[in-house]
Amino acid sequence: MVRFEHVGLSYPAPGRRSAAAVLHDVSFRVPEGGFRWLLGTSGAGKTSLLRLMYLAIRPTEGRLSVLETDITSARRGMLANLRRRIGVVFQDFRLLPHLSAFDNVALPLRIAGRSEGQIRADVAEMLRWVGLAGKLESPPETLSGGEQQRVAIARAVITRPRLLLADEPTGNLDEAQAERLMRLLQELSRLGTTVVVATHNEALASRHGAPALRLEHGRLVP
Amino acid sequence: MAINAVASTHRFPIPRNPMLIRHPMGRSRLRPPGFDDLGLERALSDRLLPFLVAAMAFLAALAFGGFLAAAGLARHWQQGAEAAVTVQVPDPSAVAAGGGVAGTTRLGRVLALLRADPAVARAHALTAAELDALLRPWLGRDSGRLALPLPAVIAVSLARPTATLQRLGKSLREAAPGTLVESHGVWVRRLTVLAQSLQASAAIALLVVTAVAIAVVAVGTHAGLAASREAIEIVHVLGATDDYIAARFAARATRLAVLGGGAGALAALPVLLTLAGLAAPFGRLDTAAAGSGPAAGFPGTALPTLLWLALPLLPLGAAAIGYLTAQVTVRHWLRRLP
Numbered sequence: 319m320v321r322f323e324h325v326g327l328s329y330p331a332p333g334r335r336s337a338a339a340v341l342h343d344v345s346f347r348v349p350e351g352g353f354r355w356l357l358g359t360s361g362a363g364k365t366s367l368l369r370l371m372y373l374a375i376r377p378t379e380g381r382l383s384v385l386e387t388d389i390t391s392a393r394r395g396m397l398a399n400l401r402r403r404i405g406v407v408f409q410d411f412r413l414l415p416h417l418s419a420f421d422n423v424a425l426p427l428r429i430a431g432r433s434e435g436q437i438r439a440d441v442a443e444m445l446r447w448v449g450l451a452g453k454l455e456s457p458p459e460t461l462s463g464g465e466q467q468r469v470a471i472a473r474a475v476i477t478r479p480r481l482l483l484a485d486e487p488t489g490n491l492d493e494a495q496a497e498r499l500m501r502l503l504q505e506l507s508r509l510g511t512t513v514v515v516a517t518h519n520e521a522l523a524s525r526h527g528a529p530a531l532r533l534e535h536g537r538l539v540p
Numbered sequence: 541m542a543i544n545a546v547a548s549t550h551r552f553p554i555p556r557n558p559m560l561i562r563h564p565m566g567r568s569r570l571r572p573p574g575f576d577d578l579g580l581e582r583a584l585s586d587r588l589l590p591f592l593v594a595a596m597a598f599l600a601a602l603a604f605g606g607f608l609a610a611a612g613l614a615r616h617w618q619q620g621a622e623a624a625v626t627v628q629v630p631d632p633s634a635v636a637a638g639g640g641v642a643g644t645t646r647l648g649r650v651l652a653l654l655r656a657d658p659a660v661a662r663a664h665a666l667t668a669a670e671l672d673a674l675l676r677p678w679l680g681r682d683s684g685r686l687a688l689p690l691p692a693v694i695a696v697s698l699a700r701p702t703a704t705l706q707r708l709g710k711s712l713r714e715a716a717p718g719t720l721v722e723s724h725g726v727w728v729r730r731l732t733v734l735a736q737s738l739q740a741s742a743a744i745a746l747l748v749v750t751a752v753a754i755a756v757v758a759v760g761t762h763a764g765l766a767a768s769r770e771a772i773e774i775v776h777v778l779g780a781t782d783d784y785i786a787a788r789f790a791a792r793a794t795r796l797a798v799l800g801g802g803a804g805a806l807a808a809l810p811v812l813l814t815l816a817g818l819a820a821p822f823g824r825l826d827t828a829a830a831g832s833g834p835a836a837g838f839p840g841t842a843l844p845t846l847l848w849l850a851l852p853l854l855p856l857g858a859a860a861i862g863y864l865t866a867q868v869t870v871r872h873w874l875r876r877l878p
């Protein structure tokens with residue numbers, strides 16, 4: 319499902335000769351339907367590792383395979399198709415500010431060319447489930463941080479992705495909402511979705527026992 | 541809290557029944573009209589781009605009008621005046637010197653020679669009234685009363701082109717010294733070269749206007765890409781193809797370009813009609829009396845048919861430029877994303 323083999327990542331550093339290396343020799347596998355915590359302090363490289371998995375960047379070293387596709391050698395045109403089967407909850411939500419909550423959640427379905435009738439029913443139900451039934455038409459700027467995060471979560475799962483990646487998804491949620499989200503993620507994993515959740519919140523991870531990938535200064539540690 | 545109440549039932553909408561919920565994969569394009577996911581209504585403003593494209597379309601219409609006018613003039617001059625020659629005989633009523641019928645005037649001698657020449661189809665000495673009409677613009681209404689020693693003017697049509705002109709001039713000067721033979725052919729050639737140069741200039745202007753229009757759309761699209769960069773990156777990571785993103789931009793750019801092209805064509809119409817009206821007398825020297833003012837009748841008939849066909853093509857051309865330029869610009873830009 320996801321396979322890292324000696325993956326290294328450097329961001330191009332304009333003005334400097336040597337690029338800044340962020341990940342070093344990262345190797346691990348996540349099986350279909352697996353659930354993994356991705357732990358590490360701020361700056362350890364969690365977001366960078368997730369960005370590799372949702373194909374926002376390509377590795378600069380090693381081999382990476384996602385959804386049975388070798389990303390290192392895949393043609394650019396194939397990646398868009400893969401991305402549609404990956405759901406992402408971004409650390410900074412990345413909602414489109416000029417679209418309503420409804421249209422933000424509907425966006426991945428429209429990109430995938432689904433029919434509007436289907437979209438209307440699914441999106442409304444999804445937003446009701448995250449407790450935003452009364453805010454379908456609200457633009458993100460009128461929503462609280464927690465509400466925005468719930469819109470971001472709804473957008474990530476609305477397509478029933480095969481791979482779900484969440485970057486600090488509970489950062490703006492209260493305890494009850496966070497627990498509820500964790501149960502959703504584990505339920506999805508049980509039903510076959512592969513899930514990776516990055517967090518610096520060790521307490522949250524220890525409450526929901528699951529294998530963990532631990533990053534320190536860009537390296538996986540046991 | 542509602543969210544917890546629902547959660548406690550453990551009823552998640554997503555896994556409810558994955559097999560039943562699976563979306564049809566059909567490519568039903570039912571995007572709601574006006575769903576502006578990239579925020580292009582602001583990123584690709586409807587102010588500047590249509591205005592600039594309208595200016596380009598306006599210039600293109602004028603350039604094309606100029607092209608057709610120059611072509612028409614060249615044709616007219618070539619057809620009308622190729623074989624025309626003017627002969628001026630100074631002191632026409634004096635008795636011709638030398639041989640021939642005694643007592644013949646210099647004008648009579650020259651006319652006789654011309655009419656006997658096989659290269660001459662027609663030779664007509666202008667009457668005093670015709671001469672008066674010809675000179676009136678320069679000498680005023682009373683030219684007849686001016687005590688000017690006017691030469692006689694003979695309009696000659698050559699049956700064959702002007703190879704015989706030198707021989708003719710020589711024999712006419714022998715019969716009546718001082719006689720001038722002037723071929724219009726030289727002027728026609730000069731005017732034709734001038735008209736062709738005007739035509740080439742108009743064609744170049746059209747090309748330049750097209751290039752500037754392409755540049756204007758490209759610059760506008762780049763500004764739009766920069767303004768909506770965040771949104772593009774988001775839809776890209778959500779799985780939008782280059783086709784999808786380029787189509788959004790191309791649709792917007794096409795709409796704005798059509799608007800501009802149409803406005804430019806409409807603005808050019810009254811200008812072209814006025815110019816055509818002014819030019820009409822020169823296009824029909826043979827039929828209408830020279831200087832009789834703008835063409836009579838419906839003013840639209842003054843525009844060449846080709847121009848009537850070209851004006852509606854301006855918004856279409858602008859649309860093509862908008863669509864293609866946006867497509868190429870966006871696709872090129874998107875290659876920076878993985």
Ligand SMILES: Nc1ncnc2c1ncn2[C@@H]1O[C@H](COP(=O)(O)OP(=O)(O)O)[C@@H](O)[C@H]1O
Pocket residue numbers: 329338340358359360361362363364365366367
């Ligand atoms: N786009 C980028 N360009 C350059 N450096 C980056 C970029 N994104 C992150 N980094 C650097 O990579 C390192 C890891 O960052 P990140 O992956 O965001 O860690 P985490 O999510 O664990 O906090 C940090 O030192 C950060 O400064």
Ligand SMILES: [Mg+2]
Pocket residue numbers: 364365366409485
């Ligand atoms: Mg991070």
